[in-house]
Amino acid sequence: MNTNNLIKFVINFSFIFFVNISLVNSASYEFIKQKIIELREGDLQKRIETVQILGSLSSNANFAIAEMINILKNDENHELRMQVIRALERIGGQANLTVPALIEALSDKDWQIRWSAAGALESFGKKAAMAVPELVILLRDDEKFVRNAALSTLGKMGSISVLAMMNEVERSLSYSENQLEIKIMCIRSLGALGARAVIAVPLLIKQAQSDNPVIRRDALYALRRVGRGTTFPGQIRWLADPDELVWPTTSTENNSSLDIDFTEAKKQVMGVIIKAHLDAISDPDMEVRYAAVKGLADFGLESMPAKDRLIIFMYDEDPLIRRVAIDVFASMGPDAVDVIPDLVSALGDFDVNVQWSAIQALRLIGKESVPELIYMLEYDEEIITPNILRTFAELGPLASDATEVLLAKLKHTNPEYRALAAEALGEIRNPSKEVIRSLNLLLTDPNKNVMQSASWSLKELEKIN
């Protein structure tokens, strides 16, 4: 070992030793006590550094919270107070002390303090529920950052803020100067609450028919989130959880006479939400159409009535619309078998993301897509052929009927085709003698990619043997 390495070792060792000792000490009561003294007596820079250190200790700095709140309330230095809010958010403890202090900061004359306090409350979730009235007032703040932070925090509070947001959505646009913006943000926030905002579905349906395309679009996004199957209540246990003031906790159990089976209600609400999406796919505004098609992908087979329209969208001039239309068929899986020829055509789309969506849709349809893919492989088209080979690899063993055409492609003059065909054979996992022999021949291929693909596939096939 040379001298440099020895020095490096000593430095490394000392550093690790020092860090460990520091960590042990940092959590101790005496350490925090010392930092509290520094908060009171140090110069400004030292106090800011101390606040940062305490913040980095997370819950270990719990008993410094009172002193930091004192600074937030009484100190006049902007930077120090900002750092205190950040530290309180990081420490995250003693909500009974911290939340009221942050609520008080929501009406501070310094907008950055209001902004930071609104953001920090987000970390406390439902423990910050008492901040709802003040956060609603902040929706009319002059600063956009403050308004957004307030909305974001309201959106995290759960059902307790649903009524406050519904109220804002229903207000006339002339109620305040920025009421349109508030309305839009509240619609988004209702969507953020998912199934907990199911009570707002009729209101959102009404907004989806607004004259304003932005409101229509965002109402669709919100409806989509509310209607997602996995989070939607199946059965409701009324008033089981006093914390859920608007929409009670859901349960899948049925062991109480107080349980009400909401299956039929759920079906009806879902029907209304899907209908709103189906209606909107012909909206004159492109963004609304996009939101509608995007949303339909969440509803799988329920989107089947829109099939013909979706096929037209697969040839839309906008690649985003083409892609999301394909995603809807992907969500239908094997039931989208009728559109296989269109999906195979989409493999030749000039947009790479559309191509990838088509590959995934064909994968999710499964074995039924293989004959059409084999058929189209005969045309040997520059964009479609490699994507067909990629689709076979994605399908794996489901594409076993393609083994013969893939063996032929191993001899193609284009090295990309040889590499992709070799890889697909490895994914199909059919270790026949012919496959092994053909792949072995490629181990001496002059192209590195072909050689490595063949080698990888042979290893995969060996695992089966």
Add this chain to the structure above:
Amino acid sequence: MGYISKNIIIFMLFLFINKNLLSQEINVDLELVLAVDVSSSVDEKEYQLQVRGIAAAFRHPDVVSAIQASGGNGIAVAMVQWSDNEEQSLVGGWHVIRDSADAAEYARIIRRSPRIIPGGQTSIAGALSFAIDEIENNNINSSRRVIDVSGDGRSNNGIHPMSIRDNAIDNNITINGLVILNEEPFLGGYFERSVIGGHGAFMMVAEDYRDYAAMILQKLLREIGLPVS
């Protein structure tokens, strides 16, 4: 006591010497950790959309061109699966990618990578700590070190990510974010405030997991293509 201390030091010196003799450091233009969310909010279908999306991105000719144009030494990349504070796993180790064959090889590994962590809560701090540790101890040298963390929720487990993010910045590691708005429409603000940071840090937003492949492609191009500062 003196005898024990002396032996401990000799043993540590032995380990250190062997580590240096046995390992050969590799120089690349970028070290990149792709930290993939596998918490309980991510189902198997969504996991597949993530790994297949990453694999497809590495096969894209523009990504290969960006790698070759990034300085001539290639990039080192590793995928980490993460969920709660105790659950992180390096998938398939570190790989150096210099050409299209290396990229295709890595794509195959990623596409076939099983989900090692079945679920759990969300600890972005845990994911970042693990990724930082992997970068610091991978025996690879580079002038740019990036953690590319993707997720669909904010931390609900472990410490706040801000502390670890700041540690990463202090260690010259950039954290970029790919936010998936599947569960939380306002997650972008949280990532901006609490997760991303460092030289040239940026964040991209995918509306849901179906958008993941398109977004990770754009993100890789931007991460790899960023000129060396």
